[in-house]
Amino acid sequence: MKCEICHKNEAETVLFRDKPGKGREELYVCRACAEREEAFGQERGIQVAAMEFSPDELPPGVNPGLPPGGDDEGWSPPKPPPEALNELGKMFGQLSSLLSEAGGNPDEARCPKCGQALEEIRASGLMGCPKCYEVFREAIAPLLAELNDCTAFGGTFGVAKQASGRERLQALKAELAEAIKREDYATAKRLKAEFEALKRSLGGAEGAPGGNYGA
Amino acid sequence: MALKDDLTPMPTERGQICLCAQFAFVRNLEGMPFPDRMSDAARRRRSKEVIKRLQACALNFLDLTDELEAFNTHLHVMLLTAPESRLPGYALLYLAKPEGVEAPLWCEVMGANHLAFSVIASARQLSPADYDRLAEQLQRFVDRLEPVLNFARTEQLGYLTRQLTLTGSGFRLRVWLHLAGLMHFDHLRELENAANFSELRIDTNNDTGTQTPPGALCILFNGRSLRYNAVEETRTLQRFLGSIIRQERNARERVLVEEPYVLLDIVSRLQATLRVALMITPDELSDCLSDFHLAWDLGVISPKHRPRSLPPMMTALTFDDNHLSEPICRDLLERAYLPEAVRSFPPWFKAAARATWMRNNLDFSLSRDFKRRAMR
Numbered sequence: 001m002k003c004e005i006c007h008k009n010e011a012e013t014v015l016f017r018d019k020p021g022k023g024r025e026e027l028y029v030c031r032a033c034a035e036r037e038e039a040f041g042q043e044r045g046i047q048v049a050a051m052e053f054s055p056d057e058l059p060p061g062v063n064p065g066l067p068p069g070g071d072d073e074g075w076s077p078p079k080p081p082p083e084a085l086n087e088l089g090k091m092f093g094q095l096s097s098l099l100s101e102a103g104g105n106p107d108e109a110r111c112p113k114c115g116q117a118l119e120e121i122r123a124s125g126l127m128g129c130p131k132c133y134e135v136f137r138e139a140i141a142p143l144l145a146e147l148n149d150c151t152a153f154g155g156t157f158g159v160a161k162q163a164s165g166r167e168r169l170q171a172l173k174a175e176l177a178e179a180i181k182r183e184d185y186a187t188a189k190r191l192k193a194e195f196e197a198l199k200r201s202l203g204g205a206e207g208a209p210g211g212n213y214g215a
Numbered sequence: 216m217a218l219k220d221d222l223t224p225m226p227t228e229r230g231q232i233c234l235c236a237q238f239a240f241v242r243n244l245e246g247m248p249f250p251d252r253m254s255d256a257a258r259r260r261r262s263k264e265v266i267k268r269l270q271a272c273a274l275n276f277l278d279l280t281d282e283l284e285a286f287n288t289h290l291h292v293m294l295l296t297a298p299e300s301r302l303p304g305y306a307l308l309y310l311a312k313p314e315g316v317e318a319p320l321w322c323e324v325m326g327a328n329h330l331a332f333s334v335i336a337s338a339r340q341l342s343p344a345d346y347d348r349l350a351e352q353l354q355r356f357v358d359r360l361e362p363v364l365n366f367a368r369t370e371q372l373g374y375l376t377r378q379l380t381l382t383g384s385g386f387r388l389r390v391w392l393h394l395a396g397l398m399h400f401d402h403l404r405e406l407e408n409a410a411n412f413s414e415l416r417i418d419t420n421n422d423t424g425t426q427t428p429p430g431a432l433c434i435l436f437n438g439r440s441l442r443y444n445a446v447e448e449t450r451t452l453q454r455f456l457g458s459i460i461r462q463e464r465n466a467r468e469r470v471l472v473e474e475p476y477v478l479l480d481i482v483s484r485l486q487a488t489l490r491v492a493l494m495i496t497p498d499e500l501s502d503c504l505s506d507f508h509l510a511w512d513l514g515v516i517s518p519k520h521r522p523r524s525l526p527p528m529m530t531a532l533t534f535d536d537n538h539l540s541e542p543i544c545r546d547l548l549e550r551a552y553l554p555e556a557v558r559s560f561p562p563w564f565k566a567a568a569r570a571t572w573m574r575n576n577l578d579f580s581l582s583r584d585f586k587r588r589a590m591r
């Protein structure tokens with residue numbers, strides 16, 4: 001595919017332009033055009049996405065626009081946060097080149113939850129979702145060991161891990177009933193709000209405690 | 216609304232090495248992708264949900280999201296997620312008096328991680344004990360939210376974060392340092408090695424790989440988060456900080472005592488730049504501020520002809536291309552004659568504004584004593 005700006009070189013990366021009211025427009029461009037737009041494009045609302053692969057190099061069957069699992073969280077083009085670039089990017093660049101020198105095959109595995117590729121994690125040190133830690137547990141262990149000189153968390157947790165949001169919900173329900181019984185409406189109001197928020201976040205059909213306990 | 220900004224007061228004592236410190240914990244919530252792996256719509260929805268849950272904890276967060284533009288040049292906000300990296304759904308909350316924490320608290324929702332809690336303080340005013348206390352207070356504050364927010368974590372790896380380098384405690388302490396003396400003697404490489412030896416890192420803030428960070432501004436931070444907890448990390452960093460400050464002070468005194476002629480060259484060049492430069496890049500401005508601060512710190516600037524106050528070294532941040540706003544530029548260049556080409560091309564326009572600001576704010580002459588000494 002030719003660059004959509006100069007129409008001369010092969011396109012290697014993609015730029016995004018947010019058009020008010022029209023959503024996101026994609027432009028496939030060459031390195032040189034991308035660099036120029038990176039320097040001056042911001043004023044015109046153009047963002048350069050750091051894509052590690054060219055659109056033609058995508059593994060077969062992978063559609064960059066959709067998460068493999070069709071998750072409702074959707075998938076948006078990877079764009080490393082600045083922290084990754086200035087503090088850690090260099091280091092991970094070195095790490096990943098060490099890995100490939102050691103004969104490690106570029107792995108095309110992706111996280112079923114968020115679509116993050118192992119290859120991207122190795123290149124950037126950035127995970128896609130909490131589930132990635134489980135899916136790629138073995139692959140990231142050497143990275144973590146290299147970074148930390150240890151493989152297991154030696155720090156402290158805040159509170160004992162709650163068994164589940166559901167349990168917390170039950171506990172809140174009981175506390176709320178207690179508060180209503182004592183006619184402590186201020187506390188009841190706070191607990192009710194907490195209950196509702198937690199219930200929404202769990203997305204469950206847990207019945208809200210009823211009762212008219214004042215405003 | 217005016218927020219307390221303790222980074223701006225002028226230093227009263229000589230020497231400005233430790234500029235500011237940021238204590239931060241990042242946390243993520245179980246069951247959703249990290250912010251930049253969500254669609255814009257999902258991120259916006261999740262952001263609202265998270266804010267509601269925070270408010271359910273009876274926290275009186277002030278939501279600054281709708282006024283972010285106005286806060287872009289607030290020194291604290293500049294150390295948080297940069298404007299160009301904020302994704303749709305990014306929200307910034309502020310707590311002036313967080314329970315159990317003796318400094319204001321910033322909470323970012325849907326930055327690089329779902330949540331980031333920061334306390335930012337003027338590092339010059341922090342005693343070693345203050346460091347420990349702030350880290351501990353912030354940790355306790357974040358821990359108290361855990362029952363309601365259900366943070367993503369595992370027994371094996373601790374708190375799970377977007378960056379592999381934060382996983383574990385999710386804690387990062389950053390201290391901004393002005394190291395003009397150590398940089399002058401080319402000692403930053405040694406410093407970096409020494410930091411690595413103490414399991415710390417120094418960000419020299421430049422991609423060229425050379426040891427010349429713009430403005431001699433470096434960031435010292437804990438590079439690891441898996442092995443230790445936040446307070447242990449803080450102690451390590453804080454001890455190392457003490458030795459950096461001693462070495463930087465020695466290096467500055469050495470320039471003055473052993474190389475006065477070199478120092479004269481540095482400040483004379485600065486004066487020339489102030490006189491003739493029409494356009495200045497952010498990095499050049501940082502360098503000029505650095506030279507100016509070094510000169511001020513070493514007492515070589517004439518008390519009779521110098522700015523009434525010392526512009527904070529961190530000012531350079533305000534004047535980078537991302538934060539320097541059009542209205543400020545227009546203000547600065549109100550009466551300046553500028554060719555249309557400069558006026559209509561933002562990078563040049565901002566560069567011209569920076570040069571004007573610098574001329575207005577750094578104008579000085581050299582103390583006669585120093586000149587005599589340097590020429591001897």
Ligand SMILES: [Zn+2]
Nearest residue numbers: 003006030033
């Ligand atoms: Zn092109």
Ligand SMILES: [Zn+2]
Nearest residue numbers: 111114129132
């Ligand atoms: Zn994932």
